[in-house]
Amino acid sequence: MLEFVQLTDEEYASFQENHPCGQFLNTPEAMQQKLVDGWDVEYVGVKKDGQLVCATNLTSIPVMKIYRYYRAQRGYLMDYSDTEVLKFFTKELKSYLHAKKGLYLEMDPNVFHKERDIDGNVVEGGYDHSDVVRKLQKLGYEHEGFTVGYEDREPRWIFTLLINGRSEQELLKSFHQQTRWSINKTIKQGIKVRELGLDEVSIFLNMMHETAERRGFAKREDEWYVRQIEAFKDKGKLLLAYLDIPDFLQSLDQEKADLDKEMADIQQKLEEIPNSKKFVKKQRVVQEALDLNLKKRNEALEMQEQYGPVINMATSLFLIGNGEIVYMHSATDDTFRKYNAPYAIHWYMIRYAIAHGYNRYNFYGISGIFDKEDESYGVYDFKRGFTGVVEEYIGYFTLPISDMMYKMYKKLKG
Known part of the structure; x- marks a missing residue:
């Protein structure tokens, strides 16, 4: 017997923590950040014969004055091959949100599309979850397509180093020659890495400002980063690569x-x-x-005479959970580019991943464009130097709740 249920924070957290579809974006910490950002947050799911088999976060904000836009951040926590549960949950969820003046629901499942190698090529005989896309479309979800490029939301393409029980030396040996050289260079040049406390977050923010201005990137407001760091607490690591000249x-x-x-x-x-x-x-x-x-x-x-005894060179924010370490944000001082400080940070965190049993070191977003002439190639090329695999999510889906009003809303948006 299937039953649609509302869930407590504790029920959701317990289910999410060990679920294969669990990821930092659907953690209770991510939901805490949403609350602080002004979103409403609730949890619902499905029980089968009394056992929880499906759960999701639902974050929402007002749209068109009387309606609400809902989002299931990083999708439902469920086995998408279970058609019975997916069909039941979709039907009940749509009714539930309709009663709450929902206009539409957007979600991006933590499901990869097709298995790919380090170069982004599809692996022959590898996994293929195209059936999940077709199944969702059949149930009324609109698929936004297999997009490439960067967007102002979570990436559809990522690059991941799979540690698979390897030692530091085994991993170092597997890296591209240039990456190994850069890591060894940071060691020889005395680049150190330490964690920053909340009282030192200005170091991170100032460097983020400088990097965004130099590269012409849009940057979120300082408060957003602070809220994320505060929400994830001990599941976040803010790192600084620096040179202590007297040392x-x-x-x-x-x-x-x-x-x-x-x-x-x-x-x-x-x-x-x-x-x-x-x-x-x-x-x-x-x-x-x-x-x-x-x-x-x-x-x-x-350098000591010009910049002082301690020189901050690069900083990064990592989020940790659900068996992986995620490289979220980074910034560097271009003055000291030749010191390769970002490599010191990554080597520090990769060794942390090994020591603490994390199998996935997620370098996070890439564009999904593998043309060397494309302006986005440099980011991908830096990450692939550590070896790993390209991973492609199945993408974003929209489930219209109030069908007529949603069509009108889309027309108004152009």
């Missing part, structure tokens, strides 16, 4: 002391074995290392 100089001093000792040993060997090719070569290598050490020291001293 870096100290490490250079230690490196120089080690190199000086090595050089002294080589010179002693050359006195014992003059013109030894082996030790002449070693002497040249160590001298090059000493020259580089001096160059780094002089550069660090110049």
Whole structure:
């Protein structure tokens, strides 16, 4: 027996936490952010013989004065192959929302379309959930299509690193050569990563401002980011990549002391074995290392004089939950671009994912356009350097609630 039910916050949270369709966008934390942003939030679902088999969040705001626009953020928590439950839930949900003056419902299921590889190509014999699209359309949902490009909403295309139990060294070895080089460079250059507290959120916001202005991107207001950070609390990580110059100089001093000792040993060997090719070569290598050490020291001293003892270089916000870590927002100080600080942040969080048993490291949005000439290709190319797979959601669906008024609404919107 199927029963349409309203759910408490606790019932929804418990069901969402372990459901395969659970994702950060349909967590209780995301709903808390919606509440603070001014949306109404409620939860409904379906019980089958007393057991909860389907649940969804319903967020809503007024539209056309007397109606409401509803959204099921990241879709229903259910097995979409269960036609009986999907059909029953759709019918009951439409009646429920009609009684509440709903105009239409929009949802974007946490269901991938077709399995794709790192290059965005469809994997032969891989999964294909086109049937879910057809099933929803048959039930009256309007599909917005398999779109590409960036939109002012959640992305339809993402890039994900699947850890699959691999160690740090195994993952590092799997990365593209340029990515490995960039990570190792951040280590050699003394780039460190730490978490920012709420009292330091201005560091993140200021860098977001600078990055948005430089790249010509639209940026949300500061309060929106703060609300998101506050809503997710310990399920969010705000990270900063920085260079502590006094600390870096100290490490250079230690490196120089080690190199000086090595050089002294080589010179002693050359006195014992003059013109030894082996030790002449070693002497040249160590001298090059000493020259580089001096160059780094002089550069660090110049930077300290110009920018101060600690230089903030990049910042990122990650959200954590439902078995994955999601890379949400990032910003960099272009002055220090050559230090590759974003790589330090990602390597820090990938190691965190390994240590805490997260299988999915979600680099999040890409455009779904894989043409090297397209302006969006650089974002995708950066992410694919860590290896992984392209994932394509089945997309956005609209369920008209008040059919006649919805048609009128669409005409008015143009």
